[in-house]
Amino acid sequence: MKKANPALFSTRRIAPPWAKMIMAAFLLFAGGHAANDALAGPAGKDAAGKGLAIAIEADRRDHGFKDYAADMTMTLRSSNGSESHRRLSIKVLEGRDDGDKSLIVFSRPRDISGTALLTFAHKKGNDDQWIYLPALKRVKRISSTNRSGAFVGSEFAYEDLIRPEVERYTYLWLRDEAVDGQPAHAVERTPAYQNSGYRRQIVWYDQAEFRVLRIEFFDRNNALLKRFTASDYQKYLGKYWRPALMIMINLQNDKSTNLSWKNYEFKNGYNNAYFNKNRIKNLR
Amino acid sequence: MAPAAIAAEWELAGFAAAELRLFPNSTIDAAQNSETVSPAFTLQPELHVQSDSGSDRFVAIPFLKADQDDSRRSHGDLRELYWRRQGDAWALLVGLNRVFWGVAEARHVIDIINQTDQVESPFAEDKLGQGMLNLQYFAAVGTFDAYLLTGFRDRTFPDDDARLRGLLPIDADNPVFEASSRRRHVDWALRWSTAIADWDIGLSHFRGTGREPRLPTSLRADGTAQFVPHYDIIDQTGLDLQFTHDAWIWKLEGFSRRGQGRRFIALAGGFEYTLFNLAGQGYDLGLLAEYLYDDRDAVAPPTRFDDDIFFGFRLALNDAAGTEIKGGAILDRHSHAASFSIEAGWRLAERWRLNIEGLAFHRIPARDLLYGLRRDDYLQLQLSRFF
Numbered sequence: 001m002k003k004a005n006p007a008l009f010s011t012r013r014i015a016p017p018w019a020k021m022i023m024a025a026f027l028l029f030a031g032g033h034a035a036n037d038a039l040a041g042p043a044g045k046d047a048a049g050k051g052l053a054i055a056i057e058a059d060r061r062d063h064g065f066k067d068y069a070a071d072m073t074m075t076l077r078s079s080n081g082s083e084s085h086r087r088l089s090i091k092v093l094e095g096r097d098d099g100d101k102s103l104i105v106f107s108r109p110r111d112i113s114g115t116a117l118l119t120f121a122h123k124k125g126n127d128d129q130w131i132y133l134p135a136l137k138r139v140k141r142i143s144s145t146n147r148s149g150a151f152v153g154s155e156f157a158y159e160d161l162i163r164p165e166v167e168r169y170t171y172l173w174l175r176d177e178a179v180d181g182q183p184a185h186a187v188e189r190t191p192a193y194q195n196s197g198y199r200r201q202i203v204w205y206d207q208a209e210f211r212v213l214r215i216e217f218f219d220r221n222n223a224l225l226k227r228f229t230a231s232d233y234q235k236y237l238g239k240y241w242r243p244a245l246m247i248m249i250n251l252q253n254d255k256s257t258n259l260s261w262k263n264y265e266f267k268n269g270y271n272n273a274y275f276n277k278n279r280i281k282n283l284r
Numbered sequence: 285m286a287p288a289a290i291a292a293e294w295e296l297a298g299f300a301a302a303e304l305r306l307f308p309n310s311t312i313d314a315a316q317n318s319e320t321v322s323p324a325f326t327l328q329p330e331l332h333v334q335s336d337s338g339s340d341r342f343v344a345i346p347f348l349k350a351d352q353d354d355s356r357r358s359h360g361d362l363r364e365l366y367w368r369r370q371g372d373a374w375a376l377l378v379g380l381n382r383v384f385w386g387v388a389e390a391r392h393v394i395d396i397i398n399q400t401d402q403v404e405s406p407f408a409e410d411k412l413g414q415g416m417l418n419l420q421y422f423a424a425v426g427t428f429d430a431y432l433l434t435g436f437r438d439r440t441f442p443d444d445d446a447r448l449r450g451l452l453p454i455d456a457d458n459p460v461f462e463a464s465s466r467r468r469h470v471d472w473a474l475r476w477s478t479a480i481a482d483w484d485i486g487l488s489h490f491r492g493t494g495r496e497p498r499l500p501t502s503l504r505a506d507g508t509a510q511f512v513p514h515y516d517i518i519d520q521t522g523l524d525l526q527f528t529h530d531a532w533i534w535k536l537e538g539f540s541r542r543g544q545g546r547r548f549i550a551l552a553g554g555f556e557y558t559l560f561n562l563a564g565q566g567y568d569l570g571l572l573a574e575y576l577y578d579d580r581d582a583v584a585p586p587t588r589f590d591d592d593i594f595f596g597f598r599l600a601l602n603d604a605a606g607t608e609i610k611g612g613a614i615l616d617r618h619s620h621a622a623s624f625s626i627e628a629g630w631r632l633a634e635r636w637r638l639n640i641e642g643l644a645f646h647r648i649p650a651r652d653l654l655y656g657l658r659r660d661d662y663l664q665l666q667l668s669r670f671f
Contacts, residue, residue, distance in 0.1 A: 076604050084604045084634060110670035111637045112606065113297055126530065128479065136409065137384040141484050141528045146560035149568060153604040197561070273373065277479055278420070278427040282341060282368060282375075284295070284332055 051171030051187045058210040059166050065240050067093045067270040071263045076154050079254035085109070086152055093270045098122055100163065101275040105283050106152075114284040118277060119144070121162070132280045139277050148197030154257040155226060155248040157197055160217075168193050174202065179214055183207040198225070209233075211241050219252075226250050237266050292336035298329035298345070301668040307447055309659040316445050317353045324351040326666075328363070341368045345413075349404070354446035356456065357403040362413045375420040380413035383431075385475065385488060387526045387535040388552035390574045390594035390614060394488060394522030394537050397473060399437035399495045406448050406643065406657070407625070412437045426478025426485075433471040436461075436493050439513065451656030452501065452511050459513040461493065462543075469493050469517070477524075486524040494518035496585040498544065518543035531558045535574070545583030552576050554594070570598035572612070588653040591617045605630040619652040621645070632667075639666040 074086040087108035093101040099121025106115045114134035121127045127144040147159040169189035176185055184204040191198055199222045204214040215228040232244035246259040305322040326349050333342040345364040351357035366379025383397040397414055404410035415435040421428045444453035463469035471492020478485055497513035504510050524537040538551035554574030562569050573596075576589040596612030607630040615622050624646065629639040641664040648658040 078604065084631075109606070109631060109634055110297060111299075111631060111668070113670075128482075128528075130479075137382045137411075140387075141479070141526055141533070143528060143531050143533060143558055143560075145530050146558070146568065149561050150566045150602040153602055153606060195560075273422055276422060276427065277484075278422065278477060279370075279375075282370065 047173045048171060050173035051189070052166075054173065054185050054187050054205055054210070055166050055169070055171055055189070058205055058212070061210050062240055065094055065237070065266055067091070067268050068236075068240075068264060068266045069268055070242075070261055070265070073260045074152070074154055075258040075260070077256045077258075084153075086154075091268075091270060091274075093272070093275060095121065099127070101272070103275055103280065103283070105280075107284075116280040116283055118275060118280050120275070130277045130280065134281075134284070137281065139280060141277075145195060147193070147195045155250045155255055156257055156259070159191075159196060159198075160228070160248070164189075169201075176207070177204075179204045179206070182213065184213055209241055211243075223252070225252055234264075236264055240266065293332075293334045295332040296329065297332065297671065299326075299668045299670045300328075301326040301666050303664060303666045305447075306663045306665075307660065308663075309661060311447070312451075312656065312659050313449075316447065316449065319353050322351070322353045322447070324349060324357065326350075326668075329671075339370050341370075342366070343368075351403075354403065354443050356441065356443040356446065359403065359440065361401065363411075364413055373422050375418075375422075377416070377418040377420070380415055381418070382411050382413060383416075383418075384411075385486065385522065385524065386537050387484070387524050388537050388554070388574055389535075389556070389572055389596060390554075390592075390612065391552045391576050391589050393550050393552045394486075394520075394524055394539050396488075396490045396495055396520060396522070397431065397433065399439055401440050403440040403442055405641070412440070426476050429473075429475040429477075431471075431473040431475075433473065433492060434468075436467040436469060436471070436515070438467075438515075439495065439497060441513075447662070448657060448660045450511070452509050454499070454511045454513065455502070455504075456513065459497065459515060462514075462516045463493055482527055482529050484524075484526040484528070486522075488522040488524075490518070490520045490522070492517065494520070494541075494543065494585075498583070498585045516543050531560065532556075533558075541580075544585060545581045548578070548580040548584060550578040550580070550587070550589070552589075556598075566602045568598075568600045568602060570600075572596040572598065576614075586653050588614075588616065588621075593617065603630075605632075616652060619649050621648045621652040621654050623654060635670045637668045637670070639668065640664065641666070 069089065069091045071089050076084045085108055086106065088104050088106045091103045095101065102119045104117040106112050116132040118130045119127055129144040130139055130141050132139045148157050151158050151161055168191065170192055172188040174186040174188050176183065178184065184206050187203050187205065188200055189203060190200045197219065199218045199220050201218065202216045203212055205211065206213050211233055212230055216224060217226040219225040226248055228246065228248050230243035230246050233241045234244060235241050242261065242264055244261050247256065249256045303324040303326065307320050307322065311318050328345065328347045331344040343364050343366055347361045347363045349357060349359055362380050364381050366377050366381045368375060368377040384395055386392050386395045392408060398411035400408045401410040401412050414433060414437060417432040419430045438456065438459055441454040441456045442449040469492060473488065473490040475486060475488040493515050497515050499511040500514060501509045502512050518541055520539050520541040522539040527534040533556040536553040538549060540547060540549050552574050554572065556570050556572045558568055558570045560568050574594040576592040576594060578587050578590045580587060592614050594612060594614045596610065599609045601607040609628040611626045613622060613624050624644045626642040629637060631637050644661040645654055645658045648654045
């Protein structure tokens with residue numbers, strides 16, 4: 001959730017933040033153009049550069065939140081309309097030299113209450129991930145290579161929830177158009193990392209604040225698979241936009257998952273010591 | 285005391301479960317119950333209280349079991365009853381708690397803080413609450429734990445006429461202790477654990493009354509034989525290692541123990557390889573293999589894991605019901621005895637979960653430790669309601 005984006009936890013930053021900002025400054029302000037002038041320029045062979053510039057600007061606007069906590073309720077809807085729910089809390093510590101650290105603790109369904117997931121995202125290579133299983137009182141390191149699998153039975157894949165680092169995709173600006181009355185940039189992005197479940201995605205950022213309004217996910221056969229929408233954005237600390245509602249609809253199997261967010265709290269003073277595999281047994 | 289100082293968040297949770305065990309075979313001993321269907325009931329409420337700041341926690345987890353056919357399996361325990369304070373770099377816990385050490389799946393080699401609740405399940409996954417004072421220190425080089433362990437807990441054993449008892453009845457009421465202070469002997473343990481890159485590393489030492497009893501035989505007044513638990517003072521130094529990379533997890537845990545015959549070692553090592561998103565369905569299939577070794581002599585408590593190979597799988601469907609299926613086989617390289625286990629579980633509804641557990645024995649020769657269990661294959665259905 002570092003940027004106005006469907007990111008829940010984890011980050012992998014391939015270049016340090018200052019490098020991205022320099023890159024953004026170059027792309028946006030080269031030739032003396034103001035940011036929005038550059039972004040409004042004509043398409044064509046500049047479409048890749050413009051797509052990248054939009055992604056960088058969205059990333060830049062969410063930099064420096066330090067940490068946050070939030071509560072989330074997940075509603076899973078099957079194709080026949082039956083529902084099941086998950087409830088969890090999440091704490092995120094923004095990474096400086098390396099990726100973010102995050103901690104998820106489930107409280108519903110009750111049979112997995114107290115189950116905790118600790119993730120250290122890394123600039124390079126796989127993330128480190130530990131799970132705490134309260135019934136066994138056991139903390140286990142688990143493999144984090146599985147990006148395309150469903151997260152706790154939902155329509156969100158793990159890779160949909162990871163904060164989308166700029167460097168993990170290549171970009172192509174498609175067009176500017178309105179989404180629900182808001183002027184937006186439509187940008188196609190193609191995963192540049194291994195094990196993605198997608199051929200490509202189309203992301204709509206609103207032109208005013210560079211928040212993600214909608215994403216369409218195309219499967220490996222390039223068929224439209226899922227549509228994500230984020231809404232009810234609120235601004236925190238006068239700068240960081242977070243949506244209160246996210247909806248993921250699977251267009252191939254008619255299942256959907258809603259994420260409803262509340263109790264966002266920023267700058268809680270978390271430090272690295274808090275995100276320790278030996279502490280996740282006592283967080284329920 | 286102001287109410288604000290007392291508590292912030294209270295949570296009452298836990299579960300109640302109805303259980304049926306099906307035993308298809310007759311017993312080895314005519315004195316044992318030969319019922320093929322054996323019902324039981326479990327109640328495990330949980331109370332979690334956390335102070336406003338999150339620095340203090342109080343946890344109470346009582347446990348009650350009622351079993352129709354095994355009077356010793358009808359038992360109660362305080363799984364947990366503790367207060368814990370978390371400081372910046374340290375934590376202190378006082379009370380009854382359960383602590384798990386180790387990485388292997390087929391055998392929990394180094395796990396020693398808690399006594400095994402053997403009547404609950406023969407898999408040694410269930411543990412009795414252990415009285416302790418646990419000081420934890422979080423340093424840059426890892427986490428240090430120091431434990432003072434008070435109030436020894438006897439291992440639970442099935443009743444004389446119960447299933448899964450073994451070859452002979454066990455005189456669980458009259459154990460023999462090496463420590464003159466018997467159950468009041470204070471044990472201690474130290475542990476250091478850390479994670480460095482792809483490695484998880486732990487080193488531990490335990491001194492005190494070992495949780496595993498020797499089982500020498502004695503004669504009862506009526507001239508029949510029985511096992512008598514003998515608990516010895518031991519020193520056990522343990523190591524656990526895990527290397528996690530891509531879809532591979534490599535594991536090794538082992539100990540060196542003194543105090544039960546000559547010093548001996550035990551090891552479990554192997555791997556888990558996961559095939560993610562099988563057939564594009566989101567299913568994850570983990571394939572496991574472990575080698576189990578133990579060079580204890582005949583004086584020490586008996587073990588079946590002297591030279592065994594474990595093969596297993598773990599299938600997670602990643603569906604809304606949270607369906608998981610685990611299965612495994614343990615093969616003894618010398619006696620050729622084999623045992624098979626299966627565990628499966630899924631949510632039937634928001635608060636309901638069904639678990640199935642099965643254990644089967646195959647070709648158990650008379651010299652194998654499992655000989656006394658060879659006709660106690662079972663299938664268990666457990667329906668739990670969470671609250």
